[in-house]
């Protein structure tokens with residue numbers, strides 16, 4: 001993981017002057033900057049994690065390099081939007097597959113045309129959605145990879161929509177032929193298409209997603225609307241300026257507030273730039289893939305976000321995510337007690 005500041009701390013620990021060095025580098029940091037510490041004493045890891053949690057910074061990564069350890073932490077916390085305070089388990093994410101017709105340069109789960117499919121499969125989706133309905137799941141989000149690469153995506157979505165209102169995240173480029181037929185059979189009142197469009201004009205979108213993709217996505221949006229679907233437009237942006245430009249475009253297009261998603265690139269998957277997020281920054285949203293249950297859809301193949309390999313019974317998988325969430329909270333409280341100074 002790249003960092004904005006690199007510090008070789010040698011054999012220093014928190015007991016022998018490391019804290020002063022860390023504070024000195026933090027004075028030069030802006031919120032969101034990444035700091036890497038390269039050291040010879042592995043015992044720094046747990047202390048650094050404790051210090052990060054207590055001070056509102058986030059430890060993001062620890063890797064061994066030729067007998068040394070490199071830790072990366074972010075200066076400051078990622079603000080949690082108010083709408084992220086929904087109860088754990090009310091929202092369920094399904095990664096139906098990991099292959100994609102595109103290979104965007106910021107994909108947070110490394111999808112591409114050559115990525116192995118790692119399919120969740122219709123039978124598992126049917127069992128998940130049956131149990132999800134019993135557990136009172138309020139919303140289902142279907143994502144990938146590109147979900148519309150799958151032959152049976154129509155049946156998968158019908159199964160999801162029977163359990164809860166469902167949003168499908170798609171690049172919108174495959175709404176022709178048999179896929180258009182699949183779309184025709186879907187209940188319009190239970191399914192929303194969330195189509196990725198990064199900019200008002202082709203340049204930026206095509207830069208990240210490939211030449212010609214903007215125009216094909218615009219066609220897909222028109223097709224989806226012509227078929228009577230509610231369409232949400234979702235942009236992934238690098239800067240506040242890009243976000244503002246896209247907002248102006250959405251205003252001009254008269255897109256309703258509830259049909260707009262603007263998010264920053266996350267430093268996960270193949271992204272080389274973006275906002276670094278750790279488990280401690282993310283309110284959990286149960287996310288199921290062929291490989292197990294993850295803390296959040298962003299980075300749903302990274303081991304630090306894996307909660308359990310066992311999907312079933314779904315009630316137990318939800319309970320595992322809640323337990324993990326409680327442990328995060330307990331840890332923070334414990335640290336507050338340990339460091340209680342008065």
Ligand code: SF4
Pocket residue numbers: 100101102103104106107108109110111112144145146171
């Ligand atoms: S960001 Fe979406 S469209 Fe792009 S490669 Fe990843 S899954 Fe595919």
